[in-house]
Amino acid sequence: MATLTKATAKKVTFRELCEQPETKAKFNEMLGEKNGVSFLDSAIRMVQNRQDLVDCEPESVLNAVSAIASLDLMIDPSFGQAFIDTYKFKIGLRWFNFAQFQIGYKGLIELGHRTNSFLIIHTDDVRDGEYKSINRMTGEIEFEWNNDQDARKKLPVIGFIAYFQLTAGFRKSMYMTVKEMQDHGKKWSKNFRDKDKGWQKDFDGMGRKTVLKLLLDKYAPKSREMKRAIAFDQAIINDIHGQSLNYIDNPNTKVKVNLEDQNKAVERQRIIDHIENSKTIPRLEQVFEHIPDEEIRELYDQKIIKLTTKKK
Amino acid sequence: MKPNNEIFFRASGNGALMTDGRGTVLTDNMKKDLEDFKTKLRNGGKLTDPQKLKFDDYIKRENAPFELSDTAKSFVKENWLWLEKGFYKALKTDFTDKGIFNEEEGLSLMSRVHGNFYKKNTTRKYKGNLTGECDVEFKQGTTKIILDVKNCWDAKTFINAKPDKIYDWQGETYMDLYEADEFWLCYTLTDCPDHLLNKQKEKLWRQYYDESMSPEEASAMEERMTPMFEQIERNLVYSNSKLYTEEERIKIFKYQRDGEKFKLLLDRIPSALEYYQTIKLNDITL
Numbered sequence: 280m281a282t283l284t285k286a287t288a289k290k291v292t293f294r295e296l297c298e299q300p301e302t303k304a305k306f307n308e309m310l311g312e313k314n315g316v317s318f319l320d321s322a323i324r325m326v327q328n329r330q331d332l333v334d335c336e337p338e339s340v341l342n343a344v345s346a347i348a349s350l351d352l353m354i355d356p357s358f359g360q361a362f363i364d365t366y367k368f369k370i371g372l373r374w375f376n377f378a379q380f381q382i383g384y385k386g387l388i389e390l391g392h393r394t395n396s397f398l399i400i401h402t403d404d405v406r407d408g409e410y411k412s413i414n415r416m417t418g419e420i421e422f423e424w425n426n427d428q429d430a431r432k433k434l435p436v437i438g439f440i441a442y443f444q445l446t447a448g449f450r451k452s453m454y455m456t457v458k459e460m461q462d463h464g465k466k467w468s469k470n471f472r473d474k475d476k477g478w479q480k481d482f483d484g485m486g487r488k489t490v491l492k493l494l495l496d497k498y499a500p501k502s503r504e505m506k507r508a509i510a511f512d513q514a515i516i517n518d519i520h521g522q523s524l525n526y527i528d529n530p531n532t533k534v535k536v537n538l539e540d541q542n543k544a545v546e547r548q549r550i551i552d553h554i555e556n557s558k559t560i561p562r563l564e565q566v567f568e569h570i571p572d573e574e575i576r577e578l579y580d581q582k583i584i585k586l587t588t589k590k591k
Numbered sequence: 592m593k594p595n596n597e598i599f600f601r602a603s604g605n606g607a608l609m610t611d612g613r614g615t616v617l618t619d620n621m622k623k624d625l626e627d628f629k630t631k632l633r634n635g636g637k638l639t640d641p642q643k644l645k646f647d648d649y650i651k652r653e654n655a656p657f658e659l660s661d662t663a664k665s666f667v668k669e670n671w672l673w674l675e676k677g678f679y680k681a682l683k684t685d686f687t688d689k690g691i692f693n694e695e696e697g698l699s700l701m702s703r704v705h706g707n708f709y710k711k712n713t714t715r716k717y718k719g720n721l722t723g724e725c726d727v728e729f730k731q732g733t734t735k736i737i738l739d740v741k742n743c744w745d746a747k748t749f750i751n752a753k754p755d756k757i758y759d760w761q762g763e764t765y766m767d768l769y770e771a772d773e774f775w776l777c778y779t780l781t782d783c784p785d786h787l788l789n790k791q792k793e794k795l796w797r798q799y800y801d802e803s804m805s806p807e808e809a810s811a812m813e814e815r816m817t818p819m820f821e822q823i824e825r826n827l828v829y830s831n832s833k834l835y836t837e838e839e840r841i842k843i844f845k846y847q848r849d850g851e852k853f854k855l856l857l858d859r860i861p862s863a864l865e866y867y868q869t870i871k872l873n874d875i876t877l
């Protein structure tokens with residue numbers, strides 16, 4: 280996490296950041312002079328109305344806002360295209376709040392349509408009784424849709440579906456059950472249990488976004504914008520150009536200290552060092568019965584040949 | 592209650608059995624005084640009143656039956672709690688944490704410096720009523736050596752590290768259990784693990800930081816504290832410093848096996864077993 284946006288020593292407000300000439304120039308470059316100014320105004324209003332964003336490191340908010348602008352999405356969350364979430368994160372000895380960009384499913388659909396490659400791109404929930412079967416051979420999923428909209432709304436949601444068809448004809452769908460979605464959320468979102476945040480506040484929206492994002496990420500041809508949107512999603516963006524990202528949600532980025540694993544690694548290194556530094560065969564042989572894998576065995580064999588040749 | 596053949600005293604603490612009880616032992620000075628008093632009496636001399644008091648006390652001590660010391664009893668009780676009730680309380684401090692965390696690092700440092708490969712032993716041995724699990728079992732020529740590696744917390748504890756009597760007996764026990772010729776008590780000075788290093792910095796930070804500080808004040812304070820944080824690193828991290836060589840970060844005390852000495856420990860085992868069999872969890876006389 281070394282590249283997380285540096286917490287500002289002297290706090291500049293978000294508004295002050297937005298008013299700096301270089302910020303204005305960057306937004307004008309992305310959106311045109313008129314749109315750049317009005318986008319920043321909307322951003323300032325949005326931040327003023329959200330205390331969690333006021334409490335965030337202003338640079339991180341600006342970078343998230345900049346990501347939305349660079350994708351030319353609507354900053355107003357009511358459009359469902361993009362959102363800004365917040366996270367508490369510890370740097371060194373202190374806790375800081377950071378803003379995190381989140382793409383909405385409507386944002387993904389918007390970006391897809393802009394490419395002109397998609398004939399259909401859609402995501403929806405699946406209600407009780409609608410899922411029928413999946414053909415494991417072709418991946419085709421069969422549903423029997425309930426067309427009575429009012430009756431359907433009363434049925435519990437059992438999963439989420441995403442589907443796209445390209446103008447070239449290729450089509451693909453993906454289905455995830457509510458349980459799979461919950462497991463995904465728990466695994467990938469630190470804020471999963473936070474009642475004021477995405478998953479708990481808008482499970483439906485997060486479900487649709489997730490299944491669509493996974494489908495597109497896996498199977499769809501992606502424009503530069505779509506790639507950027509997927510990369511930015513749930514990232515803390517460290518710079519206004521979106522070049523440096525941190526995924527604090529990603530469990531793979533967390534450093535877990537496992538003593539057993541560490542001991543094995545230290546011992547392995549000790550074996551390698553011993554092989555490399557051994558100057559005589561008897562010294563080298565001390566390690567023979569402790570060789571843990573083929574790779575080290577190879578190293579050992581090479582060394583023994585080297586020492587034997589030297590002896591001759 | 593377990594039968595005697597299922598009772599095992601740990602090598603790492605059995606030196607406690609060799610401590611002497613108060614009022615039952617004659618120190619070297621006392622022995623010398625007692626001999627002087629006896630000579631004086633044999634030659635028809637008389638003792639002064641204070642000398643008489645001392646003489647009576649020393650004779651009492653000389654004739655007192657052997658009794659386990661309080662320290663030895665406490666050690667037997669700990670073993671009893673473990674063997675009979677499964678109770679074991681590990682001492683947990685940052686110092687012990689470093690020892691546990693850096694066990695392999697210590698062995699790596701020694702391996703590099705000695706050019707030998709030291710493999711962590713994981714086999715516990717049992718013999719008679721003693722048990723132990725040494726760190727390393729190693730053969731140098733025909734000499735079998737047992738290594739016990741202790742990771743010191745910092746340079747100060749390292750420079751002052753020296754064996755006490757507990758280690759003497761631990762070494763003797765290991766040599767007996769593993770049929771070894773030598774015991775090496777090795778002190779190493781390895782880098783403090785990152786999580787403990789950060790903990791030290793955090794402790795320092797908390798001494799100065801309070802929640803009412805504004806972010807600007809906290810940042811300014813953090814900056815002022817930088818030299819203190821750097822000092823913590825200098826005190827606890829050695830591998831990147833030119834001031835410490837790897838050779839000087841190892842200190843070894845070597846012991847030869849001494850069967851006669853070890854017999855003294857074995858002589859105390861029956862008393863320890865006898866005491867063990869008297870222990871009851873709710874005994875008010877213990």
